[in-house]
Amino acid sequence: MSQFNPGAQAQNRAPQSIGFLLLDNFTLISLASAVEPLRMANQLSGRELYRWCTLTLDGGQVWASDGLQITPDSSVANAPALDTVIVCGGVGIQRSVTREHVSWLQSQARQGRRLGAVCTGSWALACAGLLDGFDCSVHWECLAAMQEAFPRVTMSTRLFTLDRNRYTSSGGTAPLDMMLHLISREHGRELSAAISEMFVYERIRNEQDHQRVPLKHMLGTNQPKLQEIVALMEANLEEPIDLDELAVYVNVSRRQLERLFQKYLHCSPSRYYLKLRLIRARQLLKQTPMSIIEVASVCGFVSTPHFSKCYREYFGIPPRDERMTPSNSQPVALLPIPQALMPGAMSALSQARGESTFASVRL
Missing domain, CATH: 3.40.50.880 (Class I glutamine amidotransferase (GATase) domain)
Known part of the structure; x- marks a missing residue:
C-alpha cells in the first residue's frame, strides 16, 4: 500500500x-x-x-x-x-x-x-x-x-x-x-x-450538498417551473403565497400549474402546499414546547380550529394527541429550502409583489 x-x-x-x-x-x-x-x-x-x-x-x-x-x-x-x-x-x-x-x-x-x-x-x-x-x-x-x-x-x-x-x-x-x-x-x-x-466512497460531498434529495432528482431536469414553484412553497409556509401569484411568477397559467402538479406530484397545488405546512406543524409539535395556537400561526393557518381539522384529516389524530405518541415514532422528513431556490428568484418575486423581502422565509 x-x-x-x-x-x-x-x-x-x-x-x-x-x-x-x-x-x-x-x-x-x-x-x-x-x-x-x-x-x-x-x-x-x-x-x-x-x-x-x-x-x-x-x-x-x-x-x-x-x-x-x-x-x-x-x-x-x-x-x-x-x-x-x-x-x-x-x-x-x-x-x-x-x-x-x-x-x-x-x-x-x-x-x-x-x-x-x-x-x-x-x-x-x-x-x-x-x-x-x-x-x-x-x-x-x-x-x-x-x-x-x-x-x-x-x-x-x-x-x-x-x-x-x-x-x-x-x-x-x-x-x-x-x-x-x-x-x-x-x-x-x-x-x-x-x-x-x-472506503469505496465514490464522491466526496461538499458544503453545498444538502441533506434532502432535491426535487429535481425526483422529477428530472425537464421541470424547472415545477421545481421553482415547490421551492417557493417550501420557503413560505408561515405566509402562504396565493397560487395565482405563483403561476404568474413562473409565467404559466393557473390551469397549467394544476396540470403540472397532477402529472408529476399526483395532487393539486393547494393540496401539496397544505401537506408541506402540516408536515412542518407535526415537526414543531414533536420537537418544541410551542403551543398549538403558535404552531398553527407559524404554519400559515388563520385559526386553530381550521388547523386542527386539517391536521386530523391528514394524520388521523388531532394536534393535541400528537405529543402523546412515543418519541421514537416514525420520523417526519424536514422541509428545507432546496438548492433550486436562488436569491435571484426570491428578489424577483418580491419585486413582482412590490415588496423588498419575504418575512416568511425562515431558513
Whole structure:
C-alpha cells in the first residue's frame, strides 16, 4: 500500500488530538464516519497525523442509539490535551444534554479549542451559546426545534458546515465528508481522495450538498417551473403565497400549474402546499414546547380550529394527541429550502409583489 508524504511542514507538526464527547443515545454510524477517516489518514500517510479519544462526563459507559454499550477512553476531567472537541449526539438530544455538558464545553471554548458536532450534537453547542453568530448544520430531525430554540444560530440544511473554528455535521455518513474536507485542508486533496478510495466512497460531498434529495432528482431536469414553484412553497409556509401569484411568477397559467402538479406530484397545488405546512406543524409539535395556537400561526393557518381539522384529516389524530405518541415514532422528513431556490428568484418575486423581502422565509 502506497504512503502519502504530508510534506515537510506537516511532518514537523504534532499530531492533532480530537476528543469525541459521547452523549446518551448517540448514533454510532456518525461517530464511526468521523473517526475512520482519521485512522485511514494515519495509515496511508505512514505518520500519526491524528490522535483521538472518546469521552463521557464521568468516564462511565454510554449507550448508542442502536443498543450497543460503549466504554469511553476517559472522563472529561481526565481527558488528554485536546485540539478539537466533537459532540456526538443522536436520539432525544434535548434530554441528553446536561448542565455539566454545557459547562465543560464552555470551558473548552475558553481554552481555545475548536468545537464540532455530528448528527444532533449541535444542540449541545447551541445550549452552551457556542454557536451564536455561526452557521450550523444538524440532522434534519432536529432542525425545526433548533430554529425555534436558538434564533442567534444560523441554521443550514447543508450536510456539513465549516465556519471558522466550528465544525458541524448532520447525521449518517455526512461526518465522513466533513472530516475528509478537514483532512484535505490540512494535508492535501491527494490524501483525502485516497481515503475516499479506500472506503469505496465514490464522491466526496461538499458544503453545498444538502441533506434532502432535491426535487429535481425526483422529477428530472425537464421541470424547472415545477421545481421553482415547490421551492417557493417550501420557503413560505408561515405566509402562504396565493397560487395565482405563483403561476404568474413562473409565467404559466393557473390551469397549467394544476396540470403540472397532477402529472408529476399526483395532487393539486393547494393540496401539496397544505401537506408541506402540516408536515412542518407535526415537526414543531414533536420537537418544541410551542403551543398549538403558535404552531398553527407559524404554519400559515388563520385559526386553530381550521388547523386542527386539517391536521386530523391528514394524520388521523388531532394536534393535541400528537405529543402523546412515543418519541421514537416514525420520523417526519424536514422541509428545507432546496438548492433550486436562488436569491435571484426570491428578489424577483418580491419585486413582482412590490415588496423588498419575504418575512416568511425562515431558513
